[in-house]
Amino acid sequence: MNMLPVREVVVTPVAFPDPPLLNSAGVHQPWALRAVIQVRTADGTTGLGETYGDAPHLSLLNRAAGALDGLDAFDLAGLRARIADAIGTVDAPDRHGLTGGSTADKTLSKVVSPFEVALLDIQGKAIGRPVHDLLGGKVRDRVPFSAYLFYKWAGHPGAEPDAWGEALDPAGIVAQARAMIDRYGFSSIKLKGGVFPPEEEIAAIRALRDAFPELPLRLDPNAAWTPSTSIKVAEQTDGLLEYLEDPTGGLAGMAEVAALAPMPLATNMCVVAFADLPEAIMRDSVQIVLADHHYWGGLRASAELAAMCRVWGLGVSMHSNSHLGISLAAMTHLAAATPNLTYAVDTHTPWQSGVDVLVEPLAITEGAAIVPDGPGLGVTLDEDALARLHENWLHTDIRERDDTAYRQRFEPDYVKRRPRW
Amino acid sequence: MNMLPVREVVVTPVAFPDPPLLNSAGVHQPWALRAVIQVRTADGTTGLGETYGDAPHLSLLNRAAGALDGLDAFDLAGLRARIADAIGTVDAPDRHGLTGGSTADKTLSKVVSPFEVALLDIQGKAIGRPVHDLLGGKVRDRVPFSAYLFYKWAGHPGAEPDAWGEALDPAGIVAQARAMIDRYGFSSIKLKGGVFPPEEEIAAIRALRDAFPELPLRLDPNAAWTPSTSIKVAEQTDGLLEYLEDPTGGLAGMAEVAALAPMPLATNMCVVAFADLPEAIMRDSVQIVLADHHYWGGLRASAELAAMCRVWGLGVSMHSNSHLGISLAAMTHLAAATPNLTYAVDTHTPWQSGVDVLVEPLAITEGAAIVPDGPGLGVTLDEDALARLHENWLHTDIRERDDTAYRQRFEPDYVKRRPRW
Numbered sequence: 001m002n003m004l005p006v007r008e009v010v011v012t013p014v015a016f017p018d019p020p021l022l023n024s025a026g027v028h029q030p031w032a033l034r035a036v037i038q039v040r041t042a043d044g045t046t047g048l049g050e051t052y053g054d055a056p057h058l059s060l061l062n063r064a065a066g067a068l069d070g071l072d073a074f075d076l077a078g079l080r081a082r083i084a085d086a087i088g089t090v091d092a093p094d095r096h097g098l099t100g101g102s103t104a105d106k107t108l109s110k111v112v113s114p115f116e117v118a119l120l121d122i123q124g125k126a127i128g129r130p131v132h133d134l135l136g137g138k139v140r141d142r143v144p145f146s147a148y149l150f151y152k153w154a155g156h157p158g159a160e161p162d163a164w165g166e167a168l169d170p171a172g173i174v175a176q177a178r179a180m181i182d183r184y185g186f187s188s189i190k191l192k193g194g195v196f197p198p199e200e201e202i203a204a205i206r207a208l209r210d211a212f213p214e215l216p217l218r219l220d221p222n223a224a225w226t227p228s229t230s231i232k233v234a235e236q237t238d239g240l241l242e243y244l245e246d247p248t249g250g251l252a253g254m255a256e257v258a259a260l261a262p263m264p265l266a267t268n269m270c271v272v273a274f275a276d277l278p279e280a281i282m283r284d285s286v287q288i289v290l291a292d293h294h295y296w297g298g299l300r301a302s303a304e305l306a307a308m309c310r311v312w313g314l315g316v317s318m319h320s321n322s323h324l325g326i327s328l329a330a331m332t333h334l335a336a337a338t339p340n341l342t343y344a345v346d347t348h349t350p351w352q353s354g355v356d357v358l359v360e361p362l363a364i365t366e367g368a369a370i371v372p373d374g375p376g377l378g379v380t381l382d383e384d385a386l387a388r389l390h391e392n393w394l395h396t397d398i399r400e401r402d403d404t405a406y407r408q409r410f411e412p413d414y415v416k417r418r419p420r421w
Numbered sequence: 422m423n424m425l426p427v428r429e430v431v432v433t434p435v436a437f438p439d440p441p442l443l444n445s446a447g448v449h450q451p452w453a454l455r456a457v458i459q460v461r462t463a464d465g466t467t468g469l470g471e472t473y474g475d476a477p478h479l480s481l482l483n484r485a486a487g488a489l490d491g492l493d494a495f496d497l498a499g500l501r502a503r504i505a506d507a508i509g510t511v512d513a514p515d516r517h518g519l520t521g522g523s524t525a526d527k528t529l530s531k532v533v534s535p536f537e538v539a540l541l542d543i544q545g546k547a548i549g550r551p552v553h554d555l556l557g558g559k560v561r562d563r564v565p566f567s568a569y570l571f572y573k574w575a576g577h578p579g580a581e582p583d584a585w586g587e588a589l590d591p592a593g594i595v596a597q598a599r600a601m602i603d604r605y606g607f608s609s610i611k612l613k614g615g616v617f618p619p620e621e622e623i624a625a626i627r628a629l630r631d632a633f634p635e636l637p638l639r640l641d642p643n644a645a646w647t648p649s650t651s652i653k654v655a656e657q658t659d660g661l662l663e664y665l666e667d668p669t670g671g672l673a674g675m676a677e678v679a680a681l682a683p684m685p686l687a688t689n690m691c692v693v694a695f696a697d698l699p700e701a702i703m704r705d706s707v708q709i710v711l712a713d714h715h716y717w718g719g720l721r722a723s724a725e726l727a728a729m730c731r732v733w734g735l736g737v738s739m740h741s742n743s744h745l746g747i748s749l750a751a752m753t754h755l756a757a758a759t760p761n762l763t764y765a766v767d768t769h770t771p772w773q774s775g776v777d778v779l780v781e782p783l784a785i786t787e788g789a790a791i792v793p794d795g796p797g798l799g800v801t802l803d804e805d806a807l808a809r810l811h812e813n814w815l816h817t818d819i820r821e822r823d824d825t826a827y828r829q830r831f832e833p834d835y836v837k838r839r840p841r842w
Contacts, residue, residue: 001550002549072558074550076557077559078558081560127547127548128422128423133496136498137497137498138498139498274731275732278702281699304725308732310695311699312698
């Protein structure tokens with residue numbers, strides 16, 4: 001095969017409708033921002049990537065995009081080196097802080113990620129192989145995802161209620177779970193917590209347990225609790241939870257909780273980059289790492305993370321932010337090729353309002369996505385849909401995700417506090 | 422691309438002349454044993470691998486070979502699974518113990534390795550890409566190797582002296598270094614120790630320092646010393662050594678030495694499988710891991726090891742046993758794609774007597790091998806040479822490497838003792 005030099009890189013910011021989902025930082029804005037990456041090589045092969053669409057990140061993506069001309073699609077080491085040169089040492093943290101702390105290295109990994117996915121897509125298309133073959137081969141044909149429940153308002157203030165309706169108490173959460181499971185067949189359930197006082201969220205977990213006696217349950221308050229509150233909640237949910245996710249912030253606090261909690265702790269907030277692993281392991285802060293290729297540096301880096309988890313006896317699953325179908329496909333390939341991914345993967349797919357940038361997004365049926373075996377990611381961009389979602393972006397004035405400011409618009413006294421309880 | 426199902430696997434035991442190199446287990450026998458693996462897929466593509474040729478290993482290789490029919494060349498996860506099924510839980514330790522302890526998992530990794538290399542060779546050939554492209558892309562065009570000095574007899578007892586001649590004292594070692602560097606241009610030097618009392622080996626290191634004031638030096642006694650002897654040697658070689666390799670055995674002993682040694686410790690004996698890493702890191706037993714794809718499970722597993730070393734701040738280089746050109750090519754591709762491989766790699770190439778199974782083995786000039794950019798490993802099997810080396814194997818009665826028994830033939834009182842001093 002000849003070289004596959006990159007000739008064109010297009011970064012398209014998009015926005016798609018997002019329901020008012022509540023979390024410990026505030027509430028989701030009416031539009032979720034993403035960026036779609038298209039990389040084209042000289043032979044006309046196009047690779048796709050997807051990542052965050054916040055303005056500071058977008059600016060780095062564009063800087064990176066300008067540095068890739070002539071890069072061979074197999075040269076992933078060169079990809080990171082070129083992007084590092086292009087963006088320099090810069091730290092672009094998220095305003096919401098829902099994916100933990102930020103460093104220059106994590107920022108670099110975030111910028112590299114969608115381009116790495118796009119290059120793997122190109123590699124796969126060029127050789128006629130699915131991306132999972134480039135990650136060592138699939139070990140499963142179906143990737144299980146979990147139902148991702150949120151407390152939510154009926155609709156965005158001033159707008160009609162959305163199809164999911166309100167969920168502000170245990171009954172609302174159970175109804176949401178029922179609707180989501182009816183539609184997608186999920187066989188495990190995650191509740192995003194950190195919204196109401198812990199007793200109320202424990203009550204919701206109990207209600208879910210009653211309604212779905214067989215399904216594994218998880219609770220994720222996004223570090224809304226102190227260590228001592230976390231320990232109390234852990235004791236009160238003994239036997240109810242498959243794992244407790246990020247009850248409190250930081251490796252020290254998590255270690256304090258982990259030492260007493262009867263269930264394993266999972267995280268996507270205190271172990272968010274390779275540099276966090278040594279201390280996390282030394283302290284035994286977490287038992288399960290929720291990988292996220294969007295900030296770990298791509299699919300190969302996430303596979304390396306999984307290998308480390310295997311060696312140090314940590315469980316592995318996968319974190320999700322609001323996303324479209326390119327990310328879902330990338331996550332599915334990665335999960336398919338990760339032998340020790342032993343928990344159902346998180347996804348925001350049900351909250352996506354059926355909008356996508358793909359001709360035929362992966363479907364989740366019976367709680368799982370069928371692993372695509374076509375070349376590359378196995379998905380096709382819908383140019384018209386991309387244009388429509390880019391129009392959305394042009395017409396919204398949201399340029400950075402800020403769940404806190406949006407909530408404050410309706411509740412002026414609201415403050416983001418972590419821990420809150 | 423269509424599937425690339427494996428249709429034929431040939432395991433050929435070979436033997437090639439080996440000089441009487443001394444080490445802490447005894448002395449090299451007149452023939453070094455290797456096994457050459459040829460894997461052919463349905464389309465006629467052949468991939469090459471190379472590994473140990475000892476009888477117990479050979480028997481496992483043959484069992485593995487029989488289990489690969491129909492396996493797709495990209496299915497590396499399936500490769501390991503099939504071989505695990507085929508050989509079951511079995512532990513085949515080396516008699517010499519020069520690569521540390523053994524477990525069923527390490528045995529499995531040793532059996533998988535040459536097949537993985539052969540499948541990567543096939544993948545590369547099928548897509549027209551070098552193996553380093555399958556490992557993330559090369560980060561260097563030349564891979565530096567180190568001069569690997571041995572105390573040695575002039576020749577095997579009863580035979581003529583070989584071209585390298587005797588080296589049993591500092592002057593002999595310096596002369597050997599001079600000859601080897603004149604020929605290959607190495608710019609770092611490793612002395613295999615553990616043969617003479619430590620004072621004599623320290624004297625050899627001092628002589629090397631005087632003769633080659635600029636070149637980094639390493640000393641590897643293969644765990645011949647107690648921790649306290651190791652500490653004394655470390656103090657006496659302060660400022661002389663780039664690293665001290667496996668002065669003593671075991672993670673506890675190494676940690677004791679590491680705490681006081683002024684230079685970093687390297688190992689290929691106490692960290693020999695992923696399962697060793699957590700304790701080694703917890704104890705700070707070693708500062709540099711010498712990877713060896715032959716027992717770590719192949720090139721991708723070794724790349725994972727290198728990623729772990731990067732995260733935990735360990736240095737990485739590469740260990741060598743007597744080998745032929747297929748292994749040299751595999752090591753070169755791996756080293757080319759390993760960003761944090763920051764030390765010159767060990768190789769026994771100079772001791773190979775010019776014999777090989779390749780049409781044109783990689784040359785080491787100016788101390789480095791040029792990274793091959795042709796498809797796959799970029800090397801071609803010489804069928805006639807393979808047949809000749811297989812004839813050697815048929816005609817020798819050596820079926821397992823046993824440096825100790827061979828030395829005892831000439832020195833009946835010799836016993837292998839680790840530690841000896």
